[in-house]
Amino acid sequence: MIETIRNKAKEWLEKNDGGCVIGYERASDGMTARPVFIYKPYMVGSLIFDETCVHNLSKYLLNRRGLKTAIVVKPCDSRGINLLINEHQLDRESIYVIGVVCPGMKDAHFGRIEDRPLSKCRVCLHHTPAVYDVLVGEPQPETASRDYSDVARIEGISIHERNAFWKEQFERCIRCYGCRQVCAGCYCQECFVDELDPLWVGIRSGPEDNWIWNIGRAFHLSARCIGCGECERVCPVGIPLMLANRKLEKESADLFDFEPGMDAGTAPPFATFLKEETLEKVE
Ligand code: SF4
Ligand code: SF4
Numbered sequence: 001m002i003e004t005i006r007n008k009a010k011e012w013l014e015k016n017d018g019g020c021v022i023g024y025e026r027a028s029d030g031m032t033a034r035p036v037f038i039y040k041p042y043m044v045g046s047l048i049f050d051e052t053c054v055h056n057l058s059k060y061l062l063n064r065r066g067l068k069t070a071i072v073v074k075p076c077d078s079r080g081i082n083l084l085i086n087e088h089q090l091d092r093e094s095i096y097v098i099g100v101v102c103p104g105m106k107d108a109h110f111g112r113i114e115d116r117p118l119s120k121c122r123v124c125l126h127h128t129p130a131v132y133d134v135l136v137g138e139p140q141p142e143t144a145s146r147d148y149s150d151v152a153r154i155e156g157i158s159i160h161e162r163n164a165f166w167k168e169q170f171e172r173c174i175r176c177y178g179c180r181q182v183c184a185g186c187y188c189q190e191c192f193v194d195e196l197d198p199l200w201v202g203i204r205s206g207p208e209d210n211w212i213w214n215i216g217r218a219f220h221l222s223a224r225c226i227g228c229g230e231c232e233r234v235c236p237v238g239i240p241l242m243l244a245n246r247k248l249e250k251e252s253a254d255l256f257d258f259e260p261g262m263d264a265g266t267a268p269p270f271a272t273f274l275k276e277e278t279l280e281k282v283e
C-alpha cells in the first residue's frame with residue numbers, strides 16, 4: 001500500500017512542478033504519524049500509511065486554495081473535501097486525491113499503540129473514500145447497519161440528567177479552540193466566538209460562556225460534520241464532543257436522509273430551505 005502511495009505521489013509531482021503532496025510521515029517518536037508536506041519527487045520516500053495516521057489532512061487544503069495539491073485521505077477525511085467543495089471553499093480541479101481504503105485507526109500515545117480501533121472507527125460505515133482520483137486498496141462494501149448505541153444511552157436518560165451531564169463536561173472546557181482549529185467544517189474568517197461586536201460569547205472561560213461556545217459550535221456543524229473525530233481527539237480535557245456530533249448526525253440522517261460530504265454536489269439541508277417550508281413543532 002505504501003509503495004503505491006509513494007509511486008502515485010512521485011508521478012504526480014513529476015507532472016506538477018510547484019505542487020505539494022500532503023500526506024503522513026513517521027513522527028520523531030518513531031511510532032506515531034504526523035502530517036508532511038512534500039514538494040519534490042525525491043522526498044516521497046518519507047510518506048507512510050498505517051494505523052497511526054489519525055489526522056484529517058483535508059483542512060490543510062484551505063491553506064492551498066487554487067494551488068496544485070495532492071492529498072492522501074482516508075474515507076472519513078475524504079468527506080471533508082466534498083464538504084469544502086460544496087461550500088465553495090475549494091476548487092476540485094486543483095486537487096489530486098489519493099484515496100486510501102481504510103483498515104481503521106488506533107490510538108497511539110505514551111510509547112504504545114492501543115489494541116482497539118478508535119471509537120469512530122468502531123462505528124464507521126464507509127471504508128472506501130467518497131472522492132478520489134486514484135484509489136489505493138480494494139474497494140470495500142459499506143457497513144450495513146448504523147450503530148448509535150452511544151447516542152441511545154444518552155437519549156435514554158432524563159432531560160435533567162442530560163443537562164447535568166453536558167454542564168459538567170463543558171465546565172471543563174479551557175476554550176483552547178483546538179476543536180475548531182482542527183475541524184474541516186470550521187473555516188469562518190472570524191468565528192462567532194472571537195467577535196467583539198456583538199459579543200456572542202464572553203472571553204473568559206466560565207460555565208455559561210462555555211455552554212454557548214460548545215453548543216453553538218455543535219449546531220454550526222449540524223448536518224455538516226463529517227465524523228472525522230478530530231475535535232474529540234485533540235481536546236486536551238477529554239470532552240466527549242463526538243457524542244454531541246453523533247446525536248446531530250443521527251438526527252440529520254433520520255430527518256433528512258442526509259450524510260454530509262458523501263458527494264460534492266448535494267448541499268446540506270440547512271442550506272436548501274424554501275421560504276414556503278414550515279417547521280413542525282417538536283414536543
Ligand atoms: S472512521 Fe472509518 S474511514 Fe475514518 S479512520 Fe476510522 S475506519 Fe478509517
Ligand atoms: S466537528 Fe469534529 S468530527 Fe465533525 S468534522 Fe469537525 S472535527 Fe470532524
Ligand code: SF4
Nearest residue numbers: 173174176177179235
Ligand atoms: S478542544 Fe476541548 S477544551 Fe479546547 S475549546 Fe474545544 S472543547 Fe474546549
